[in-house]
Amino acid sequence: MELRDTQKQLLRALPGVDTLLDALTAEIPEETVPRSVLTASAREALEATRRAIFTGTHPTVDLASVLTLAHDLIHRKMRPNLTRVINGTGVVVHTNLGRSLLAEEALDRIRAVGDRYSNLEFNLATGKRGLRYSAVEELICEISGAEAAMVVNNNAGAVLLCLDTLVNGKEAVVSRGELVEIGGAFRIPDVMAKSGGILKEVGTTNRTHLRDYEQAVTDETGLFLKVHTSNYSIVGFTSAVSVAELVTLGKERGIPVMDDLGSGTFVDFGDYGLPSEPTVQQSVKAGADIVTFSGDKLLGGPQAGVIVGSKTHIDAIRKNPLTRALRIDKLTLAALEATLRLYRDEAEAVAKIPTLRMITMDREETVARATALMDALATLPVTTEALALSSRPGGGSLPLLELPSCCVGITVPGMGASALEKTLRANDPPVIGRIENETYILDPRTLQEGDISLIADALETLVEARP
Ligand SMILES: *Cc1c(COP(=O)(O)O)cnc(C)c1O
Secondary structure (H helix, E strand, C coil): CCCCHHHHHHHHHCCCHHHHHHHHHHHCCCCCCCHHHHHHHHHHHHHHHHHHHHCCCCCCCCHHHHHHHHHHHHHHHHCCCCCCCEECCCEEEEHHHCECCCCHHHHHHHHHHHCCCCCCCEECCCCEECCCCHHHHHHHHHHHCCCEEEEECCHHHHHHHHHHHHCCCCEEEEEHHHCCEEECCEEHHHHHHHCCCEEEEECCCCECCHHHHHHHCCCCEEEEEEECCCCCCCCCCCECCCHHHHHHHHHHHCCCEEEEEECCECCCHHHHCCCCCCEHHHHHHCCCCEEEEECCCCCCCCCCEEEEECHHHHHHHHHCCHHHHCECCHHHHHHHHHHHHHCCCHHHHHHHCHHHHHHCCCHHHHHHHHHHHHHHCCCCCCEEEEEEEEEEEECCCCCCCCEEEEEEEEECCCCCHHHHHHHHHCCCCCEECEEECCEEEECHHHCCCCHHHHHHHHHHHHHHHCC
């Protein structure tokens, strides 16, 4: 490529790496940024400037402009990639924003077990090797009423592990209305194939009867599988077979029943004026041989897959070599144990587990929070309005449920909703809202302590930066 004289001049004017590094070292307090980061940023800043000169988008070159670029790069490299965000979407179990927030009690246990040795796999009574599940097995059994329990890394893993153990190359009978896709390419037919089991579909999308299961039974049948349609709902002319009915049939024919609850809750939301989700206790009581559910959906704990059921099946699952590949980590286990302990007293669980607290929050509290947010923005040149909208539980649970909420619509004069959304998303910490009817909206239901003043700061910075 033929360079113009001006470009050649600009390239010659570029400072060298060493000059740039010296300038950076002089400006940045010693030991706050590793040398490797300084060097990489200096090189990248020079490279970017050189490219800009080649493409003719860089009219002048001086040390100051390259330095600014290097500082930006350093700032970006030093900032944690996984970072807190402000969830103003009103989606409580937001899969993209980290699902459930942990209770204080859970965070305390993570610290207590994380910076000291623990009895993770050590039986303190015998002085011999112990099982890591023992930290939670009794608790889970106590709360759910199950005979035995274990936990793995997540519920997707739990389902795979259970199918692999129970179906073991035979057929698993599933209703066509329950061939769920959870997202992230986790689909029941595919998981079945991975586990080596054969999927035997019965019934239709909207209606499946007990006789459909009955007629599907052959010598090759290894399992009746029920999958909770946690992220969608089939309404209208429908019928499904209950766990209890399947258990009766299963007992007759010697076929175990597994119930994948997915969102899995210990609390009956019906007691809080919300639609009921099937609880883990109900499934256990109905006699399911194995029940699986997530730790970080409606349970409100850390990411985990909980498996409860009969001792025979849980023992078989423990012996499966896949178990080792899916094992739960000690920090997760610590947080899960603390979360489970809160469930011994349901009122305490609902008050202290953020997911439960936010889902059961009444409209009055969202009004109070919306008012506090509008008050915090009152002195800024922005317009706010209280809007009666709704929040969602999220996380592939209670798909049709809308929680009445008082939201705050925010308008910055001369700025469109999508530009506002983008700018607030680029804030530190990022503020994530939603746009409805071309208005930028924050739902106070999912805001945490201190978030309101951070939002006010973000908006203040935003309006000050505008011409
Ligand atoms: C969410 C879900 C899973 C997967 O659980 P993860 O904890 O996300 O791995 C499995 N089955 C059902 C029915 C679900 O809703």
